Amino acid sequence: MSKLRVVHYINQFFAQIGGEEKADYPIELREGTPVGPGLAFTQAFGEDAEIVGTIICGDSYFNENIEETTKKVVEMVKGLKPDVVIFGPAFNAGRYGFACGTCAAAVHDELELPVVTGMYPENPGVDTAKDKAYVVVTKNSAADMRHAVKVMAPLALKLARHEHVGASCEEGYINQGIRVNFFEKKRGSERAVEMLLKKIAGKPYETEYPMPSFDRVEPMPAVKDLAHAKIALVTSGGICPKGNPDHIESSNATKFGEYSIEGVTDLTEETFETAHGGYDPSYANEDPDRVLPVDIMRDLEKEGVIGKLHELFYTTVGNGTAVASAKKYGAEIGKRLLSAGVNAVILTST
């Protein structure tokens, strides 16, 4: 049987090109011979797999040309026809981690190839690969390379062979919310008693299912004078002018819309619609006010309850839009609203 084909992505540092001063090193593909940590992977693969190409890219270069470089990575990978793609490991390097995660997600989405990377759990890159790549837990420095390779290599082989991947605690990847069953050595009651003893003694223990927890932002102060406030409408329900002039995708949108409602007192079937693909659009199409309440806001404006309705509204589709993009859109929309003198925002979601 022929060897499984592996493509490896690393940054300028691990390609032994140079440190921070070489971080603008442009993307490059080296076919054949493994580079840097690729040697360790090759060793770990033995006769089972080989690295057929190494993509090298400077961290600054990547982060300054994200879209373009990601696209290139996908193209390069595609040309090499691998069975699995390995990124990094990036340990605690933030920009490297971000590049690994972003490219891994893109390769997963566009080429439907299995992808593995390795990071320190606090690396911000971990989030970008969520649900897409297996991110192996590493320590916070490259000194952990030997261990990282030992975990990543067999996982990569399993993925390349489309074998069953076990639970995160068995395989050593970061659990990002996908629950996988496996048989423990001890029955549940015994584990419960052990956990209880640790909890009583104030010793560290690990819950088997962490309760969902979330990043928070401090609430902004309330609007003091509503009658003179400028309020903006934003929606993730995909409301846009009829015909969807900007071609906002119905899911996993790559852009947000900014549209004028100057002089509009009511959204109608004839003038507006929804671009959202995640729910039955007929109700929203019939009367878009059901998602974006322009009619009511105009009434309240006329009655003097609010000072003014902002003349632009913003729209995205919540459906499948990546967390990272949603964040980016949110920040951009916030910036524009602030500079337009808006005082508060009503954001509607379906």
Add this chain to the structure above:
Amino acid sequence: MKLELGKLTIRDIRFSEESKISEGILYVSKEDLRRVALTEEKIKSADFDIARPGESVRITPVKDVVEPRVKTEGPGGIFPGFIAGVDTVGSGKTLALKGMAVVTTGPIVNFQEGVIDMSGPGADYTPFSKLLNLCVICEPVDNCEKHQYESALRMAGLKIASFVAGLGKDIAPEETETFETPDLLTGMKAFPELPRVAYVQMLQSQGLLHDTYVYGVDAKKILPTVLYPTESMDGAILSGNCVSACDKNPTYIHENNPIVEDLFKQHGKTINFVAHVITNENVFLADKERSSNQTAKLCKMLGLDAVIISEEGFGNPDTDLIMNCKKIEAEGIKTVIVTDEYAGRDGKSQSLADADKAADALVTAGNANQLVRLPKLDKVIGTMDYISKIAGSSDKALQSDGSIEVEIQVITGATSEVGFHTLSAR
């Protein structure tokens, strides 16, 4: 309260003319068994079969699993309130037939779950594949009400288990384990340094095929109460409960409650195992509030330092579980909770229907939505008529090679929320 639990391991079950236990072999006469079963007047006919570990046999739909036990000394009898009077049990001597169970099957409703595979991948998921199973297949009389059929089938299982256990009454156990719980004051004096721990067990109590009984009382009508941990070993708690087969406690699990057993192992060493608190899981929300309030109150009254809380069943008990956990933690008592998950077939959905940050120590028995392919087995005890009708299955589940693809939630005891099995998830 002190119970000496004698154990007699059954190495095989055989049908014969005469019912007896001899050299570890259980011989049973079908006639005797039938006579016992037919004392339930709503049962028209009863048949029996034997399923052994490793055999190519599937039992379905499983109603209950019961371990035969008999009281050999001391007050009361096994299954108080049903088979015996309502004397308080849990002391004296009890004999248990180990390595075997009585398994009742019968379609009370036309979408009944409960699968025990004796071999193949399905066998890994059910702890009952490791037992010699004496299967009881009962048909009801014509026009039998569902409630009556449920009750008759439940009683038939208990009666047959009691009959079988009675055969061993005079045989000396091979091994005896002693469990002792002193009364509160004595316990405090005996173990002044040890943390005081109790087990809080939530019992499913919501209607037909969703009920649990305590000393003969329907658990939905109890206020939370305190038992000595040995009481459940004598059948004080039993099951009328088989929908959502993976995470319901058959009577066998109540008799062999693993949390009770594992807390006893630490009793007097690292903890003082004070009590077994039972509470219910009702439909009416005010009942949930009341029961969790009372449970937290009892834990406080008992001066506890820590508890293990176990859940039973799917969905709404998550609400009871979180209420219990929050309120008990609010009393300054540390908790570990045991549950299972419904995270969807892809494992990506939120596992529980309720959550709270107080629930920071959780043991999971796995994702019940996980798909498993069960191969065709040579023999079916019961019927396969329902398998495509049940949760986690569909008409399409039956494959052309005779195998079926189902979610593990149909398998009896697969994700036991009292931690009877080893399945887990991360």
Add this chain to the structure above:
Amino acid sequence: MKELTILTNNPSLKESLTQKYPYLRCGIEYRDVNFLKLLELVRDEVHKGARILTHPLDGSVKPMETPYKSILVEKSDPGLDLNSLDLIENAIMSCRKFHFDERELQPRVIKDFQIIDRTLMESAIDTSGLY
């Protein structure tokens, strides 16, 4: 005035409950909708001020496995009851994680699902003292 109502899509519920509990102190509103829709109707009621009195995920028959659901609500308090909202939203969310193929149910299966739904509601009526 507190108005207690069972919202149900179980067509046989009204008859069987009024037979068993001639003095039942709550109304029974039948809606000809599917399981999920019934939950959504209850959600609409919650937004209009109703309070949920029985758990929307009662019973262990999985959502959508059974076509039937009955929920007791109190349509009295003006204002939104947050516990009710959480319950119903979580129930709707839970519903979506189950996977059921479209299927034809045989009449006897349908009848059994109705019976189970009824006994769940009976257990609430029994412990709540509404009879």
Add this chain to the structure above:
Amino acid sequence: MVKEIERSGLPVVHVCTVTPISMTVGANRIVPAIAIPHPLGNPSLPKEEEKALRRKIVEKALKALTTEVTGQTVFKD
């Protein structure tokens, strides 16, 4: 998105059908909506009633914006 807009310095009220999701995305002021395909409407109601219902929700949203909160808050009225 809610969080990022708020982070830029504006109070945001999230009118949203699935409030648990709103909690998870980190909104601080949350107003529950009707149903996923029509968060601020109900097609089964007559036009006028539907508009009144929508107005009630928008008013709730404005109330939320004028109310100081210290953490995630779901607004009843």
